[in-house]
Amino acid sequence: MISFVEKFKDEVGEYFERLESGLLLLEHDPDNQKVIDEIFRIMHSLKGSGGMFGFDLISEVTHDLESLYDLFRSKTQKVDSEVITFTLNSIDSLKKLMVQEPTSDHRIMAEQMIAETQQQIARITNSKYIPGSHILLLPNSSDQPAANQTTYFISFVPGENILINGTNPLYLVDELNALGECNIQVSFDNLPHLSQIDPLKCYVSWTLFIATVENIETLHDVFIFVADNAQVQIEKVSSENVISNENVLAGFLNAKFNNEHWIPNEADVLVSEKNGKKLELDEKAEAELLLKSSADSINKTFFAQTSVDSIRVDSRKIDQYMNLVSELITTQSRMELISSRHKFPELEQLTETFEKLIIQLRDNAFYMSLIPIQSVSVRFKRLIHDLSKLLDKEVELVTEGMETEVDKNIIEKLMEPLLHIIRNSMDHGIENRTIRLAKQKEPVGKITIKALLIGSYVQIEIEDDGAGLDRDRIYEKALSSGILSDQDKMSDEEIYQLIFESGFSTSTLLTDVSGRGVGLDVVRKRIQEMRGSIKISTEKDRFTRFTVNLPLSLSIIDGLLTTIGESYFVIPSSVIRKIYTVKHELLIKDFRKEVELDGFQLPYINLHEVFESEKQVPEDQFVVVVSYGIQLFGLVVDEVLREYQAVIKPLGSMLKGQDVFSGASILGTGQLALVIDTKKLIQKYS
């Protein structure tokens, strides 16, 4: 958080300067609308962001200053010298109020400023100033949420055009689902005949019961964005959780249907009447239980103190467990296949439940095999310690996000490349004390290792504050070693990436540490073998940063099952952006290998062609749009079958020579599907 606050402070400093110079301009040119706009905008930003970074007083005070300048913006009032002097003074006060933990003096000062601003507004608008119309808000004491669940009925009928502005009504239903226990019914009553369906319109509506501890305002808040474009009705059904009491729910719906008035308390009566006898019994039983459980609870608290919250498990057992889960997924997809063939509803339902459970089991197994990077960080420290002695360089190691958890197999495979990068930074990056002093840098160098989770990827950054890369030297070296020809036009960014090419080392001196044959090309290869990527960014004499991106798990991915010719292929979901159908003849006509989709030209690769399938190309093919770095690329396949959870099996050392396929997955039929590494594929065939 610190770095944001620092940045914000810098920014505020800049704002103040701009305000001051703006005000001085206004002094000579009070009608300058541009300057007025800017002052308004700055006040607005201060109001908005002040609170976010903990400078609440700034937020409070600029609220009225913003209102003041809004008056000039709308040209109804004119800026005069009194306002300018007042604002300049206000800026001085604002500077003093840039504190996160204000004292009572600060508060008094703020109150006074607010009063003065309001006086200015009153003066300018010729209205009367009413003191105390603005009272600084005291921090709210947090309300205790009621532990009792209330059951509500909600009817949500989205307007037909609700999809136009990017609303997805399903998310709102899902949000309700997260707020409590729900019983949801979907109504397709308004769904027209297929031929009349406009895909841009919403014909579906929902009715649901929810039992929740939240109040009715929270439920209304869910629909806040669609208030003007949907009919939302929320009614209380009962002041307790009756979600599983079908009698009450039916009673409510019946009353509603007959336009009768429903009194929530009646429901409660209904509940207690129905369960009256049972309740008495329960109370008795409960009392007995209470007596018994007091003894139990003593035992429990005792054991709770002595029990441990984690256990050590042999990593081979985890591997075995993961393998079994993988087998289970494979078996499950076979079951799904059989179930879909027989169209036996009970079996289908069972299969579906089974699938859900297996996904949970998979996720659970998956998280079990994760270990924090922390567990290996001591090796980083040790290496840096040893090297700083050897190279006579002083280095401080800073780590961030070491609690980030990664598959232990990845960590093991990642260690060598990471250590190599650190070696590289220590050797080529960080300068010794004398040089650093000459460059007016901190005498002690710094290496920062950061780990961060981004979606299903983990990002690891290794940054040194050393000499940075020498662009020209890399370029010359690339030319002389034939990696580049002088016709190649490359951005600096691209030139830096050249150090990952094989046979590349700019170091004129072979040192003991990193100059021994194993180069950064090997590092990149290792990382790519794990379906990861590595990038370098640098600035001369400031820093060199290696950014490594890796998938969280090596063995299971979500993918899309497709066919090309007679074979099955899996494309990882993580890279898929969209899927289109396209006429094959359209693709043949286009010799530039670009296809127009939604008004955009998209480069594509027809996998039917590049995989040299002997089977006839179908008339309609599918374009699977995948991201490739920041670009998009179309992969044309013959057919898209379904989403598919792929357990990736390695292709084995015999197939090491290729990298287009990251593995194979066994389908329910026992057949194999090859898993495509889209990045490598595009690199190879585009």
Next chain:
Amino acid sequence: MAAEIIQGLNSYFTFRLGTELFAVNIGNVTKILGLIEITKVPNSPRYFKGIINLFGDVLPVFDGRLKFGFSETVNTRNTCILVLVFEMNGQAVLSGIIVDSIEKVLIFEPEQINPELTAGNGYKSEYIHGIATLNDELVIFLNIDKIFSEDEISLKI
């Protein structure tokens, strides 16, 4: 996959490619499979037939006939996949090879196998570890480790 190479046996597994009789040490053979559907791997050399699902693991399969320079023959009911295990870079590796037919398991004493190659058999010498005669027929003893170590390099798809 659990693979183990048992060494030091004098038993040899014999099979036919075209008209020739080949032998591999029994320790190198783990399974014989009927000819099942093979998943092609795009853009691989012709002698590499693809991959199959071997009890939940991926097994690469080669066409023995093409690999040793015979012409591709029609599959018969005798055609089958021989699953071999051998050592590569210190690790046990499994690989399948399609053969025309399997023959019997025979015992050869080391002195029966002649490492001197008779000229003109047309095979790469490093593939072959020796030759023996059996009922007026030549038996070619294969050097499995060599055959496949080359494939690893050549299979740049």
Next chain:
Amino acid sequence: MSKQILIADDSESIREILTFILQNAGYQVLQACDGNDALKYFDGRPIDLLLTDYHMPHLNGLELTVKVRQIDHYKYIPILVLTTESQNEKIKEAKDSGATGWLTKPFNSEKLLNTLRKVIR
């Protein structure tokens, strides 16, 4: 599939804090420093949500929203407008320009992510 969010805000610190929160929540983030800058990102690349400030130099959040709604490819993406005003008038203005919703400053990460949940998953 990790979703990509474009942030348009003239305040660097706000952009940074948004980026920090969103990246931690597993989103990919693009940054633009005003409306015109933001428009440059609508070049065919995937953008699953636009999070734009209301007041920005050059092209403000509402003008940006209107422009984005005119680009075929991005016509229906969710757009959230960041504003300090919770008055109905401003919100109506945002909705009329085609915004999916709005988010009032100041906000914390919980509020931001809760609001996001209404429009993107």
